[in-house]
Amino acid sequence: MKRFLLLTVLLPALLACGKAPQPRTYAPTPDILPGATALDEYLPLLEGQRVSILSNQTGMITQDRHVLDTLLSLGVNVVSIFSPEHGFRGTADAGELVSSSVDEPTGVPIRSLYDGKGGVPSEEAMSEFDVLLFDLQDVGCRFYTYNVTMGKMMAVCATHGKKMIVLDRPNPIGFYVDGPILDMKYKSGVGWYPIPVCHGMTLGELALMINGEGWLPDGAKCDLTVVKCRNYTHQSRYVLPVKPSPNLPDMRSIYLYPSLCYFEATPVSLGRGTAQAFQMYGHPNMKGYSFSFTPRSVEGAKNPPQLDQECFGVDLRTEPSDEAVNAAGINLEYVIDAYRNLHMGDHFFRSFFELLIGRDYVRKMIKEGASAEEIKAMWADDVASFKAQRKPYLLYEE
Numbered sequence: 001m002k003r004f005l006l007l008t009v010l011l012p013a014l015l016a017c018g019k020a021p022q023p024r025t026y027a028p029t030p031d032i033l034p035g036a037t038a039l040d041e042y043l044p045l046l047e048g049q050r051v052s053i054l055s056n057q058t059g060m061i062t063q064d065r066h067v068l069d070t071l072l073s074l075g076v077n078v079v080s081i082f083s084p085e086h087g088f089r090g091t092a093d094a095g096e097l098v099s100s101s102v103d104e105p106t107g108v109p110i111r112s113l114y115d116g117k118g119g120v121p122s123e124e125a126m127s128e129f130d131v132l133l134f135d136l137q138d139v140g141c142r143f144y145t146y147n148v149t150m151g152k153m154m155a156v157c158a159t160h161g162k163k164m165i166v167l168d169r170p171n172p173i174g175f176y177v178d179g180p181i182l183d184m185k186y187k188s189g190v191g192w193y194p195i196p197v198c199h200g201m202t203l204g205e206l207a208l209m210i211n212g213e214g215w216l217p218d219g220a221k222c223d224l225t226v227v228k229c230r231n232y233t234h235q236s237r238y239v240l241p242v243k244p245s246p247n248l249p250d251m252r253s254i255y256l257y258p259s260l261c262y263f264e265a266t267p268v269s270l271g272r273g274t275a276q277a278f279q280m281y282g283h284p285n286m287k288g289y290s291f292s293f294t295p296r297s298v299e300g301a302k303n304p305p306q307l308d309q310e311c312f313g314v315d316l317r318t319e320p321s322d323e324a325v326n327a328a329g330i331n332l333e334y335v336i337d338a339y340r341n342l343h344m345g346d347h348f349f350r351s352f353f354e355l356l357i358g359r360d361y362v363r364k365m366i367k368e369g370a371s372a373e374e375i376k377a378m379w380a381d382d383v384a385s386f387k388a389q390r391k392p393y394l395l396y397e398e
Contacts, residue, residue, distance in 0.1 A: 031231055032170055032229060032230070032231045032232045032236060032238050033229060033230040033231060034137075034167065034168065034169040034170065034229050035135075035166070035167035035168040035169065035204065035226070035227035035228055035229055036059060036060070036061045036067045036135050036167040036169075036227075037061055037230070038167075038227050038228070038230065039061075039070070039074075041227050042133070042165055042167070042225070042227050043074065043076070045131065045163070045165060045225065046071070046076050046077075046131060046133070049077065049129075049130040049131045050077055050079045050128065050129045050130045050131070051071070051076055051077055051078050051079065051129060051130070051131050051132075051133055052078070052079060052080045052081065052082060052111075052128065052129035052131070052132050052133070053067065053068055053071070053078060053080075053081050053082070053132075053133045053135065054081075054082040054083075054084070054113075054132060054133070054134045054135070054136065054149070054150075054153060055067060055068065055081065055082075055083075055088070055133075055134075055135040055136060056083060056084060056088055056136060057088070057242055058135075058136060058137035058169070058240075058242045058244055059135040059136065059137075059167075060241065060242055063241060067133070067135050067167070068081065068103070068106060068108070069105075069106070071133075072106060072108075078106075078108055079108070079109075079128050079129050080108060080109050080110070080111055080125065080128050080129060081103055081108050081109065081110045081111065082110075082111050082112075082113055082121065082125075082132075082153070083110050083111070083112050083113060083114070084113055084114060084136060084145065084146055084149045085114045085145045085146070085149070085245075088103060088110050111125045113149055113152075113153075120152060120156055121153075121156060126156060126160045126162065127160075129162065130162065130163070131162065131163045131164075131165060132153060132157055132162055132163070132164045132165070133165050133167065134150060134153065134164060134165065134166045134167065134203075135166075135167040135169070136149070136150070136169070136203065137169045137240060137242070137244045138169065138171060138202070138203045138244070139171075139172055139173065139244055139248065139254050139257060140171040140172060140173040140174055140198055140199065140200065140201075140258075141173075141197055141198060141257060141258050141261070142179070142182060142190075142191050142193075142195055142196065142197050142198075142199060142358070143190040143191055143197070143261060143355075143356050144244075144257075145189060145190060146203065147192070147193070147203060147206055148189055148190075148191075148192040150166070150203055150206070150207060150210075151192055151193065151207075151210050151215070151216070152192075154207060154210060154211070154216060154222040154224065155216045155217055155220065155222070157222050157223070158216055158220040158221060158222040158223070159220065161223075162223070163223045163224075163225070164207075164222055164223065164224050164225075165224075165225045165226075165227065166203060166204045166207050166224065166225070166226045166227065167227050168202050168203065168204030168205075168226055168227060168228055168229050168395070169202065169203065169229065170202060170229055170232045170236060170238035171200065171201060171202050171234075171238075172237075172238050172239075172240055172251065172254050173198060173200075173254065173255065173258065173326070174200050174201065174202065174234045174236070174238075174396075175200070175234055175235050175236070175237070175326070176198060176200055176326070176329050177196055177198055177199060177200040177383050177386060177387055178196060178197060178198040178258070178329035178330045178376075178379075178383060179196040179197025179198050179258070179329075179330050179357070179358070179379060179382075179383075180196060180197065180357065180358050180359040180362070180378070180379035180382050181194050181195060181196050181358065181379075181382040181385075181386060182194050182195060182196075182358040182359075183358055183359050183360070186354050186355050186358055186359075188355045190355050190356060191355055191356075191358055193206075193210065193215055194215075195386065196379070196382055196383060196386050197258060197330060197357070197358065198258050198329065198330065199386070199390070200234060200387075200390075201390060201393070201394070202229070202232075202395070202396070204226035204227075204228065204229075204395060205226075205390070205393050205394055205395050205396075206393075207222075207224055207226060208224070208226060208393040208395075209390055209393040210222075211224055212392065212393055213389075226395065228395055228396075229396070232396050233396050233397040233398070234394075234396055234397065234398045235397075235398075239251055240254070245300075246299065246300020246301065247272055247277035247278065247300055247301060248277070248278060249275065249276060249277065250276075251322070252276070252279055252317065252322065253276065253277060253278040253279055254278075255322055255325045255326055256278050256279060256316055256325060257278050258329070258330050259325075259328075259330055259331040259332070259334055260278050260281060260316075260334060261278075261356060262332075262335050262353060262356050262357060263281055263334075263335065263338070264352065264356065265349065265350045265351075265352035265353035265355075265356055266335070266338070266339075266348055266349060266350065266353070267283060267305065267306075267342075267344070267347075267348070268281050268282065268283045268286075268305070268313070268338045268342075269281065269282055269283065269293075269295050269304065269305045269306040269311045269313075270305075271293065271295070272295060272301040272304035272305060273294075273295030273296045273297065273298055273301045273304030273307065274293055274294075274295060274296070276317055277301065279315075279316050279317045280293055280313060280314060280315050280316055280317065281313050281314055281316075281334055281338060282306075282311035282312050282313020282314065283306065283311055283312070283313060283338065283342060284306060284309045284310060284311055284312070285342060286311070286312045286313050286338065286341050286342060287312070287341060288341070289312045289313050289314065290312075291312065291313060291314065291315040292310050292311060292312045292313075293310075293311055293313075294308065294309065294310050294311065295307055295308070295309070295311065296308065313338070314334065314337070316334075329376075330376070331372060332362070332366070332372040332375055332376070333372045335366065336366055336371075336372060339366055339367075345367075346367075349363050359378075359379070361375075361378060362375055362378075365378070
């Protein structure tokens with residue numbers, strides 16, 4: 001009872017501090033509040049339970065207060081933390097293994113899910129808690145690994161009879177669906193479910209779809225509760241208050257991410273090792289460009305592609321406009337441009353390319369000289385069928 005009296009006092013202040021900042025380039029929209037702010041909805045589900053939190057630096061209830069600190073202050077029995085790619089504090093490189101540790105400010109043990117053991121907790125870690133509270137900010141792309149982390153935890157919770165609560169957060173590119181549905185022969189840590197590259201769903205909606213479509217092993221069902229965002233629709237332009245990972249520093253990077261991430265499977269740098277990754281691309285041997293940049297070893301990109309090499313290429317930091325980038329959706333013109341400029345043939349692509357794009361026809365069409373528009377037309381039916389398939393699971397107005 002004391003805890004709920006304390007909640008009654010604290011909740012208005014927490015919500016007042018947690019208003020999302022207004023978008024830089026769009027007309028004002030209603031304040032959008034993530035599910036984590038709806039303490040009145042999920043605190044009763046944690047009463048008398050041993051709670052584990054799967055979160056990172058994005059799990060903020062207010063601008064300066066993390067969900068972990070908030071729950072501890074309210075007397076919730078938080079027994080452990082699970083951390084995803086980039087670690088609990090969000091500073092590790094992409095793909096870098098992260099060891100388990102202890103959160104120094106709180107003393108709560110951290111169980112890393114990115115320690116090279118397949119992203120599945122040990123039997124001991126699963127026995128420690130009764131309820132898993134999931135709170136991660138996604139960016140809406142299939143190859144952004146947090147949706148895979150969520151799905152794996154849904155599966156293991158189902159196996160061990162644990163409840164999972166997803167504190168939903170807005171999808172910053174949730175206003176469009178684009179890209180081919182993953183061919184499951186390319187299933188990997190950067191593509192786990194048969195969904196398009198840009199699925200247009202929040203993680204809460206996607207969790208409902210994973211359960212509803214029987215995508216967990218052996219058709220298992222997770223005991224799942226989704227705590228919805230407030231004032232969010234799929235047409236909202238939500239500006240993230242905290243960068244979701246080291247190399248997505250701002251909204252510009254997030255908007256370009258669906259079009260530039262494929263460079264990860266080529267020799268071309270997309271700006272890792274600069275202050276504005278995913279806002280440029282280049283290579284030391286690209287010809288005809290005056291713009292250049294030099295990747296350096298920095299936190300979150302300790303050994304970036306083309307380290308310390310001057311790369312020539314394209315500056316996307318300001319043009320085209322955010323509106324034009326979002327209207328185009330996935331734009332393969334950038335990859336096609338670099339492929340044609342470098343004249344490397346098959347040496348341009350690595351096998352990882354298919355894991356990212358999800359289909360084998362894209363590489364073939366680029367090599368055959370197809371345009372970005374011709375390639376996009378190939379996945380139009382995928383987009384239409386997925387929009388229909390996902391409809392029963394949407395929690396927010398389209």
